[in-house]
Amino acid sequence: MNLFLDALNFLFDPANLTGTNSILSRLVDHLAYTGLSMAIALVIGLPLGLLVGHTGRGRNAVVAVSSAARALPTLGLIFLIILYTGLGVGPLIIVLVILAVPPLLAGAYSGLEAVNRQTIDAARAIGMTEWQILLKVEIPLAMPLIFGGIRSATLQVIATATIAGYVGLTGLGRFLIEGLALRDYKLALAGAILVIALALCVDAILALTGRLVVPHGVARGLARSTDKSDAPTPRLHGRVSSAPSNP
Template identity: 55%
Template sequence: MSDNVFVGAGQWLTDSAHWSGTDGVPARLLEHLGYTVLTVVIAAAIALPLGLWIGHTGRLRGLAVALTGSLRALPTLGLLTLVVLWVGIGLTGPILALVVLSVPPLLAGAYAGLESVDRHTIDAARGLGFTEWQVLTRVEIPLALPLIVGGFRSAVLQVVSTATVAAYIGLGGLGTYLIEGVQIRDYPMTLAGSLVVVVLALVLDAGFALAQRSAARS
């Protein structure tokens, strides 16, 4: 039985019919990546300035820690379904929920990154006559870069994973194969979709691992 599902998933993935059109793997993959990029860009526009400000000034740090911690307890499926009932079917609701979920890792990466910078280095920069803005942009951010990139890594993987769940509320993307497959008991399609998502997550994670390493070296 289980072997059949594997064989079925293999056949599903090698069937050229599943690689074209709006329900084909490339289209769904692009959709999935599109949502991920859109979400992370919006979340970064909120979280990065805030996180850098918290890290630079040391203010509101306790609030940021509590916020990132308590959001972990919030079930993503509950948030997604709730937002859709509030905002209505469409792109806004799911994207809003995904943004809420990807703010905490980005925020944590930014403020933890700045905190990891040696105080003496910052004081030395001030002693050399750097303005606060120069301290931030020329000393703190470059030194904090590996942790900031790490925040992006967590956020992107979180969104890729949650966007799969969001197919349930009609977001589309690669999760569609999983949700539809379970509903119509087409388990080979479910498995094929799952394998594509897993490969996507692994490739993105490896990419970010490399980016983090080069950020640490420069």
């Protein structure tokens, strides 16, 4: 309990909020690593996932590559890249991008695959082009899963960016790593609290953004299948006379 109180005192001490190695400075660095990594991962993963989901081509290869990327040891990968490129922000960004791409891919192609095929066939039947089908039909209906992939990838990147301290960079993970190295567990706990708080705040912001981005009809589950089994049973109004029975 005393350790937790000491960590809170460190976090709320005005002397630790501003300065070169302050909480605010390292928070900005942490967000910069996350933002840059997510921007690159979105450029790579989202179009590829949409292409695979729309065409159905290369699905097995994408699933295999994304599964393999998730199994890579993050810390070992960053040290391997550093051996060839040297210290710097580059190796960290490469590792974070590799970590972020699989959830983006999975959210994009699984979201498009979940769209009712009859809806797409109906769009083609009325003369919509493939681009119009993708932009006006598939993406809006798949937006919950697409945005879920973005949300998952962002939280994974925020959590994993703490390894920046292992390679001489800053960020909130620096408090955690310095605290463990110096056996200053108050500092280590403060770093862990900061990373957790940042992840929760970003998750809340993304959840609110998701409500604004996802179409209301899709969010409320109003987009239903057009199968005959889902069609409402017609009701006959008035009395129905029965056929006369055979004598």
